[in-house]
Amino acid sequence: MTGGAGFVGSHVADLLLARGHEVAVLDSLDPSVHAETPDYVDRRAEMMRGDVCDAEVVTRAVRGADAVSHQAALVGLGRGLADAPRYALANDVGTAVLLRAAREAKVERLVLASSMVVYGEGAYRCPKCGARRPGRRRYGDMARRIFDPRCPACGVPLEPLPVEEDAALDPRSVYAATKVHQEHLAFVAMSEGGPAVTALRYHNVYGPRMPRDTPYAGVASLFRSQLAAGSAPRVFEDGLQRRDFVHVRDVARANVVALERDEPAVGAFNVGSGDPRSVLDLATALADATPGGPSPSVTSEFRASDVRHIFASVDRAASILGFRAEVAFAEGIAEFAHAPLRQSVH
Numbered sequence: 001m002t003g004g005a006g007f008v009g010s011h012v013a014d015l016l017l018a019r020g021h022e023v024a025v026l027d028s029l030d031p032s033v034h035a036e037t038p039d040y041v042d043r044r045a046e047m048m049r050g051d052v053c054d055a056e057v058v059t060r061a062v063r064g065a066d067a068v069s070h071q072a073a074l075v076g077l078g079r080g081l082a083d084a085p086r087y088a089l090a091n092d093v094g095t096a097v098l099l100r101a102a103r104e105a106k107v108e109r110l111v112l113a114s115s116m117v118v119y120g121e122g123a124y125r126c127p128k129c130g131a132r133r134p135g136r137r138r139y140g141d142m143a144r145r146i147f148d149p150r151c152p153a154c155g156v157p158l159e160p161l162p163v164e165e166d167a168a169l170d171p172r173s174v175y176a177a178t179k180v181h182q183e184h185l186a187f188v189a190m191s192e193g194g195p196a197v198t199a200l201r202y203h204n205v206y207g208p209r210m211p212r213d214t215p216y217a218g219v220a221s222l223f224r225s226q227l228a229a230g231s232a233p234r235v236f237e238d239g240l241q242r243r244d245f246v247h248v249r250d251v252a253r254a255n256v257v258a259l260e261r262d263e264p265a266v267g268a269f270n271v272g273s274g275d276p277r278s279v280l281d282l283a284t285a286l287a288d289a290t291p292g293g294p295s296p297s298v299t300s301e302f303r304a305s306d307v308r309h310i311f312a313s314v315d316r317a318a319s320i321l322g323f324r325a326e327v328a329f330a331e332g333i334a335e336f337a338h339a340p341l342r343q344s345v346h
Contacts, residue, residue: 002026002052002061002098003072005041006033007209007342008113008202011252012069017044019256026050026061027072033211038342040209052094058101067109067259068102068195070095073182075115076175076218084174091178092185099189110195111258112186114268115179116163116203116244120170122310124158126151132158133168142302147237149308160242160309162276165201165268165316172305183268196264198321200254203272203312207248207332208339219279220245221341223286223296232294233287236306239280239298244272244311247327247336254323265321272312273325285330289337 001016003009004025016023024046029037041047050057052072062068074083074090095112102110126132134149141147149158171177186197206220223233254271258264283296317323 001069001071002094003070003113004045005029005038005047006071007211008205008248008251009069009071010038010040010209011207011248012071012255013045014042015252015256016259017042019260022046024048024061024065026052026057028052038209052098053089055097055101058097059104062098062101062105062107065102065105065107067111068098068107069111069113069255069259070098071113073113073178074175080174087174087178091175092181095182095185099185099194103189103192103194107195109259109264110186110197111255112182112197112199113255114183114199114201115176116201116270116272116310116312117173117176118169118171118180118183118201119163119167119310120172120176121149121307122163123161123167123313124149124309125161126154126156126158128156129153134158136172137304137308139304142237142304145238145300147241147302147308160311162274162311162313163270164313165270172307190266196266198258198265199268200251200258200271201268201312202251203244203246203270203310205248205251206245206336208336209248209342211342219243220282220286220336223283224337224341227286227290227293227337230294232297233283234301235280235283235296235298236301236303238300239283239296240278241306242276242278242309242311243282244274244276245282245329245332246271246273246325247332250325250327253326254317254321257321257323261321267320269317269321269323270312270314271317271323272314273327273329274312274314275329276311277329282333285333286337289334
């Protein structure tokens, strides 16, 4: 497992070990990500410190493996193009090095941690024109608090729908572009004799061991950090943008389901809760679960690159993988409000 000391990877490793598997973890323990070596990494796993871009280390790591769980990546929006070389190296080149080593070692199966960011905006329907894909939102509209996309044909506000796996890919950030490329590299490698690929497109994952307030943290972690500082969660736009918040235990279970199947499930699968909520719902639930927590502040701030609505259709994961999320939103957020987070790096 690459990235097995990280947020999602460590939970996947825990579950695999609990189910009796032998797990070898490869993690760079990058000091810009980990302020210290995490104490939550299960000592039953064989721990190897190394970078996925180091061909010699990766070749040694995959030797004898039945399957590879590829969780290592730089994540989040970061600093845009300023971070582009780092993202492309870690995510794209690192994946290419891993795929070459996996093919040479005759690894049979690879489960890839992908992301819902590959879609850009989610799916939409115009009540007049039917299914429509909006263009990028315009700065002028957002400055006037017009946040919802409109039909490119008739101008009517579009109705958001769950996004399905066959939707066109439209990455809107450097990170998103690297996740698309990871998928493409993996499926090309499979066609050239590499391992069978299951790409799991995670939606908004939250839970214990998330990194604290950093430019790379998810919105749930940012709200948690603001509340811990006694500040109101700052909610951008009008707070009504919809996401699919899925607990990390469910994400770990989706990985294990994919790894343990008798036959690999080849293709891409959304991993979400199937229960879309607004960002304001998230902020409110966290504030309510925090003693003395101030109510969210809806600021009308915006980032023109942000998508408005993106939430998962979970039908394919249910019918083919046999996976459905089990942690309810209220239960998961109540736990997350007090769960340990990974120490931030300054």
